Every structure is written in structure tokens, then in C-alpha cells.
Amino acid sequence: MMNKEMTYPIKGFNPHTFIDWEGKIASVIYLPGCNFKCPFCHSSALIREPESLTTVDYEYIKRFFREKRGWINGVVIGGGEPTLYEDLPALLADIKSEGLLTKLDTNGTNPAVLKRLIDEELLDYVAMDIKAPLDTRMYSNITASDADVAAIKQSIDLLMSSGIDYEFRTTVVPCFLQRKDILSIAQTIKGAERYVLQQFSPKDTMEESMGEVKPYSADEIKQFAQMASEFVKNCFARGI
Numbered sequence: 001m002m003n004k005e006m007t008y009p010i011k012g013f014n015p016h017t018f019i020d021w022e023g024k025i026a027s028v029i030y031l032p033g034c035n036f037k038c039p040f041c042h043s044s045a046l047i048r049e050p051e052s053l054t055t056v057d058y059e060y061i062k063r064f065f066r067e068k069r070g071w072i073n074g075v076v077i078g079g080g081e082p083t084l085y086e087d088l089p090a091l092l093a094d095i096k097s098e099g100l101l102t103k104l105d106t107n108g109t110n111p112a113v114l115k116r117l118i119d120e121e122l123l124d125y126v127a128m129d130i131k132a133p134l135d136t137r138m139y140s141n142i143t144a145s146d147a148d149v150a151a152i153k154q155s156i157d158l159l160m161s162s163g164i165d166y167e168f169r170t171t172v173v174p175c176f177l178q179r180k181d182i183l184s185i186a187q188t189i190k191g192a193e194r195y196v197l198q199q200f201s202p203k204d205t206m207e208e209s210m211g212e213v214k215p216y217s218a219d220e221i222k223q224f225a226q227m228a229s230e231f232v233k234n235c236f237a238r239g240i
């Protein structure tokens with residue numbers, strides 16, 4: 001009964017989505033807490049007030065998986081930052097034992113955990129955020145936290161050499177990121193399989209002031225993607 005040992009409660013469950021894992025019908029489990037505080041984050045309650053959210057019983061989720069066997073392809077573990085969750089390996093192993101694929105959404109700050117999960121073959125896909133060029137000042141500014149860019153770089157290198165499917169992704173927030181910054185990130189991940197530029201949405205952000213920020217136009221994001229695609233194998237825009 002793995003939920004008795006859990007160090008974090010599950011604070012959200014989306015039974016099925018077609019958009020969180022491209023090409024798959026997936027469920028999403030949300031784990032609370034994050035070591036970043038990105039002002040443009042859309043998971044404010046999950047990060048700042050997880051106690052205000054209802055806890056979802058993992059046994060209920062497992063029953064759902066069994067009822068939907070053959071219909072759901074996989075499970076996305078998102079947050080928050082799931083690698084802060086001590087029982088993440090046990091949770092992933094349990095999901096895999098149900099015959100489901102697993103995808104991890106991560107901010108890349110915990111390469112040691114990421115390596116363990118890859119080595120133990122607990123992941124089928126990883127989506128890793130790259131918030132900014134790997135410059136400590138910039139990264140700390142955009143995440144409103146003390147960012148360890150060396151750890152982010154380790155996670156990038158790990159994924160690129162891992163042999164598992166992955167994508168890097170950047171939310172293109174105009175007040176933090178300009179064309180030259182996307183170029184810098186693309187150069188850092190040169191040769192990567194997949195790089196996704198996500199449109200910024202000013203709705204329901206962690207910091208209210210972000211509601212005033214006007215997103216880049218679809219054309220601008222497409223131009224950024226075209227520029228980045230010179231460095232990576234596939235680059236495209238999402239959410240435009």
C-alpha cells in the first residue's frame with residue numbers, strides 16, 4: 001500500500017488528457033511544492049497553498065487505471081516539481097506495474113534523481129523546462145529563486161545522452177526573454193531531439209503583475225522557433 005508511506009499527498013488528478021503527452025491518452029498526477037517560484041507559473045495553489053487543495057487517494061487513482069486498462073496509454077507526473085517527492089521512484093514503479101507508460105515534467109534542478117529514474121528504467125518520456133539561458137543571474141531572476149545552473153546543465157546533458165524520449169521546453173515570457181535568449185538556449189542544447197517554445201499566458205499567474213504582460217504574437221514565436229530549429233532536430237511552438 002504505497003500511499004501509506006507517501007511523503008507528499010497527491011494534490012490533483014486529471015483522469016484523461018490528450019494534450020499533456022503528445023500522441024497519447026494520458027492521466028496526470030499533480031504533486032505539490034516547487035523549489036522555483038516563477039512569477040508566470042499557473043500552479044500557484046499547488047506551490048503556495050497545497051493544503052487548500054483536496055488530497056486524492058492513490059488507491060482511487062489505481063482503481064481508475066484498472067477500470068480504464070487498455071484505454072489510457074500513460075501517466076504524466078507533473079507539479080510543482082515532482083523530483084522533490086521522495087517517493088517518486090516508488091510511485092513510478094507502481095504505475096509501471098499497472099502496464100502504463102510514464103512521463104515526467106521537471107524543471108531539471110535535480111539531476112541526481114533524474115539519473116536514478118532513468119537508470120532504473122522508470123521513465124518513458126521527460127519534458128524538461130529550460131527557463132532561460134544558463135546564466136545564474138538571469139535564471140534566478142526568472143524563477144525568483146536561487147537557481148543552480150550547473151544542475152540544469154547536468155540534467156540537459158543527462159537527457160541528451162540517455163537514449164530515452166525527451167523534450168526541452170521554454171515558456172517565452174516577453175518581459176524576461178528576448179530573441180537572443182532563445183538563441184542562447186538553442187545553442188546550449190545543440191543537437192537535441194526536440195525543443196518546444198510555449199506561448200506565455202497572462203491568465204492566473206503566480207504574480208498578479210504578470211497579467212499585464214502582453215504575450216509575443218504567434219508570428220514572433222514562429223520566428224523564434226525557426227531560428228532555434230537551426231540548432232536542434234525538431235523545434236516547434238505550442239499554444240499559439
Ligand code: SF4
Nearest residue numbers: 034036038041080107
Ligand atoms: S518550475 Fe514550474 S511549477 Fe515550479 S514555479 Fe516554475 S512554472 Fe511553477
